[in-house]
Amino acid sequence: MAQFFSIHSQTPHLRLIRQAVDIIRQGGIIVYPTDSCYALGCQLGNKDAMERIRSIRNVDEKHHFTLVCRDLSEIATFAKVDNTQYRLLKSTTPGSYTFILNASREVPRRLQHPKRHTIGLRIPEHPVAHALLTELDEPILSSTLILPDDELPLNDAPEIRQRLEHQVELILDAGSCGTEMTTVVDLTGNTPEIIRAGKGPLTPFGSIHG
Numbered sequence: 001m002a003q004f005f006s007i008h009s010q011t012p013h014l015r016l017i018r019q020a021v022d023i024i025r026q027g028g029i030i031v032y033p034t035d036s037c038y039a040l041g042c043q044l045g046n047k048d049a050m051e052r053i054r055s056i057r058n059v060d061e062k063h064h065f066t067l068v069c070r071d072l073s074e075i076a077t078f079a080k081v082d083n084t085q086y087r088l089l090k091s092t093t094p095g096s097y098t099f100i101l102n103a104s105r106e107v108p109r110r111l112q113h114p115k116r117h118t119i120g121l122r123i124p125e126h127p128v129a130h131a132l133l134t135e136l137d138e139p140i141l142s143s144t145l146i147l148p149d150d151e152l153p154l155n156d157a158p159e160i161r162q163r164l165e166h167q168v169e170l171i172l173d174a175g176s177c178g179t180e181m182t183t184v185v186d187l188t189g190n191t192p193e194i195i196r197a198g199k200g201p202l203t204p205f206g207s208i209h210g
Contacts, residue, residue, distance in 0.1 A: 002165040004157075009033065009174040012128045014135075020170055021135045028169030029053060031145060031160055032132060033177045034068070034124040036096040036199045037153040038160065040168070041068065041132075041140040047110060050141060056167050058148040065111055066098055066120040067139040068129065074139060075099075075121050078106050085187050088204065094125035096199035100186040111141065118188055128174050144181055152179040 003023070005016050020030055029042045029049055040056060042049035044067070054063065069075050072089055079101035081089065089099065103112045103119040112119055121139075124130070133140060146153040147163065154160045157173035164171070183200030186193040192205050 002161065002168050003170045004161055004173065005170065006173045007128060009177075010127050012131045012174070014131070016172075017128075017131045017135050020132060020172060023170045024132075024136060024140070029056075029167070030170040030172060031164065031168055032129060032140075032172045033126055033174040034129050035094070035126040035177070036124070036182045037155060037177055037179055038145040039066075039068070039142045040145050041142045044111075044139055044141045045108070046141075050110070052167070053141075053143050056147070056164070057143055059143075061114055063143070064100065064113060064118070064120040066122055066142045067107075067111075068133065068142045069121055069123050069139045070130070070133040071123060075101075075123065078104055078139065079119060079121055080104055088187070088192065092200070092204050093123040094130075095123070096125070096180075096182045098122045098182040098184045100184065100188060100195065102188055116188070120184070122182060126174075126177070128172060146181075153181065155179050 007016050024043050027046050027049055029040055029052055031038055032041055040053050067078055098120045100118050100120055103117055107119050144153050155176055161171050180199040183198040184195040186195050
């Protein structure tokens, strides 16, 4: 049975954040808010929790998990970032973007795309997510909270509780954070490629289309 914390979206209580991080460190899966929509999250190195998220989402090994990071220096630890990519990341983060980058040696092979050896990374602009990352002191391995056969991510905490209370360890209710997913940008080529247009504005990428 999942625990359920009501948490302030702008000034989250540190005690609740610490309890959430303890659950992550103990191998649990949490539902937490981001600046685009709710996400499923677990500890970076926990293979069992990752496979449980795959099962909840009903996705295969080609599904790109996202490393949700605190800042650019953390992204640079887990991805190969050149000067041009860094400038683009600096101008668009924090924000509602997920960037596909070539994974560094710090990223376990199981977290990478099996053929391309890439990883999705993002820096969210949400106080609860930022507080979790600061307390955890490492990225959260995450996936958008959209269930099989649903067209949109779940956004209502009581509904999330009803549908997932036996599949996750904690739900952090910070109110509505929308159902529009991040804009996904592939930075592995010579020019950025928009994989999915979402909440993040396309303006920084000029007239580029996926």
